[in-house]
Amino acid sequence: MPSAVQRAMANARLKSKVVIAKVGRDSLRLDTIVNLPKIETWRREHVPAGTPAFDHREEMYDHLHETLIGDNPVDYLEFGVFEGNSLRHWANLNKNADSRFYGFDSFEGLPETWKRFDNKMVKAHFDVNGALPDIEDDRVEFIAGWFQESVDPFLEKFTPESQLIVHIDADLYSSALYVLTRLNALLVPGTIVVFDEFSSVLNEFQALENYCSAYQREYDVLAHSWYYFGQVAIQMR
Known part of the structure; x- marks a missing residue:
């Protein structure tokens, strides 16, 4: 049985938590500032010296394709397409007739507000009124709808046939986590x-x-680009 002193200390801790919860401020900026050092910790643990770094994401894409793909076919799944710039770049990089490119997006913008350190993008930002990107390539297929509605039906029929590349431009924690967990297998x-x-x-x-x-x-970690790990490419073990 805990002693009277232990019980008093436990009660004091609980009361302190209640006070902080009631009078503290739920601040996104403060939360971001507190968590930003995690990226530096991650860098020290995961990014070896000499890991390729590029100024622009397209340069990183070119490097990944040249060093890991070459002339071989790919199965490319992109989550968060918007106007199709990155998907178009990958399709232009890889001309293998057996490659398949799938773009997942609601084409109605963000499903919720994207809260960021510098600002916030409100729900429906990136809305293109349902318009699909104009990419004239028979290997490209768009899967329109929210990830929570479109991913599972796709996975029921999809079997990877080539090197799998998953491009996550989901922006939001909820969307990115959903994609990663559903694609785990x-x-x-x-x-x-x-x-x-x-x-x-x-x-x-x-x-x-x-x-x-x-x-x-x-x-x-294979490579990264833009300012302080804006974009990162990894390879699963």
Whole structure:
């Protein structure tokens, strides 16, 4: 049985938590500032010296394709298409007739407000009124709808046939985490996963951290681009 002193200390801790919860301020900016050092900790643990770094994401895409893909076919799944710039770039990079490219997006913008350190993008930002990107390539297919509605039906019919590349430009924690967890069975060792907003510490970064913790997954960092890990490419172990 706990002593009277132990019980008093426990009660004091509980009361302190209640006071902080009631009078404290729920601040996104403060939450982001507190969590930003996690990226530096992650860098020290996961990014070896000499890891390729690029100024622009397209340069990183070119590097990944040249060093890991070459003339071989790919199965490319992109989550968060918007106007199709990154998907178009990958389709232009890889001309193999057996490659398949799938773009997942509601084409109605963000499903919820994207809270960021510098500002926030409200729900429906990136809305293109349902218009699909104009990409004249028979290998490209768009799957319109919210991820929670479109991913499972797709997975019921899809079987990877080539090197799998998963491009996550979901922006939001909820969206990125959903994609990673639903695709877990496909993320076999060797799968390449690219994050487009990795330095958004409370969103795509946190989604990867939580996914790997929950599913006991590990990976190697292949390359990164933009300012301080804006985009990151990893390969699953």
